[in-house]
Amino acid sequence: xxxxKNIYRxxxxxxxxxxxxxxxxxxxxxxxxxxxxxxxxxxxLQWFKEVERFICPLSIMQKNSFNETPQTVFTRxxxxxxxxxxxxxxxxxxxxTITAALIITIVFAAAIIVxxxxxxxxxxxxxxxxxxxxxxxxxxxxSLFAAVTSLLMFLSILTACFAEQDFLLKLPTKLIxxxxxxxxxxxxxxxxxxxxxxxxFGNRNSRFLIPIAVLTCLPITSFVTLxxxxxxxxxxxxxxxxxxxxxxxxxxxxxxxxxxxxxIQSINMSPECDGNKVLVSxxxxxxxxxxxxxxxxxxxxxxxx
Numbered sequence: 001x002x003x004x005k006n007i008y009r010x011x012x013x014x015x016x017x018x019x020x021x022x023x024x025x026x027x028x029x030x031x032x033x034x035x036x037x038x039x040x041x042x043x044x045l046q047w048f049k050e051v052e053r054f055i056c057p058l059s060i061m062q063k064n065s066f067n068e069t070p071q072t073v074f075t076r077x078x079x080x081x082x083x084x085x086x087x088x089x090x091x092x093x094x095x096x097t098i099t100a101a102l103i104i105t106i107v108f109a110a111a112i113i114v115x116x117x118x119x120x121x122x123x124x125x126x127x128x129x130x131x132x133x134x135x136x137x138x139x140x141x142x143s144l145f146a147a148v149t150s151l152l153m154f155l156s157i158l159t160a161c162f163a164e165q166d167f168l169l170k171l172p173t174k175l176i177x178x179x180x181x182x183x184x185x186x187x188x189x190x191x192x193x194x195x196x197x198x199x200x201f202g203n204r205n206s207r208f209l210i211p212i213a214v215l216t217c218l219p220i221t222s223f224v225t226l227x228x229x230x231x232x233x234x235x236x237x238x239x240x241x242x243x244x245x246x247x248x249x250x251x252x253x254x255x256x257x258x259x260x261x262x263x264i265q266s267i268n269m270s271p272e273c274d275g276n277k278v279l280v281s282x283x284x285x286x287x288x289x290x291x292x293x294x295x296x297x298x299x300x301x302x303x304x305x
Contacts, residue, residue, distance in 0.1 A: 096179070
């Protein structure tokens, strides 16, 4: 098995191993299929980490003819993409920070100036015993706490150091939490406003609830329609299945020519490596055969007789 590892330790005349090739920047026509520079650098990091899992540990620190390790190649190739990802993250966080701050201001003021006012003698709100007032109070509190959490998440993104490894999990997780809590805050704020309308103008008329419910669903639906794709992309890229999938999925796919072709095409090839495409493809096939053998041995040893 060590002989197989030695086979793909060096792939071309420049001394690049498989991880050196995986560290190269993917062509722009493939990167543009992913929305947002932050998600693009995340995908590049995921690909690099996935290949790193399967190679010989010595190859991780192996240097090529230019005295560069795979990590050095990755940093050099993705320098501009990391800068673009930082700008994308900051601009996105700044926009949502303003929204969260406005929501905090509104719901905090609404909590002090309750609908209907308060009793001058006792200071207790006039509509204390009303169900709609209870809905207003709970929704307003949820909106405030969720908006504060969202604001803190976005501020933590703005003050981050934006190291390339942060784009793998740390920054996307903060953005997901920020967007999720902002959605909760916006929804709760709209519900609180609807409850206030019913308290002040409904006159305990249940028919007044129908137009209020319709109007309440309109901004919530708009927010979900516009922002949900971004949240789903972030969650899928961050917590979805890995590039190679789990072991059982890989074992099913590794013998399929279509899967092998996809992996070969996924190797990040730079223009100067065009002459070595055939060599690289052959070496990748050898590498995949090694993975196949390894997993089949593990499967046989771990499967109960």
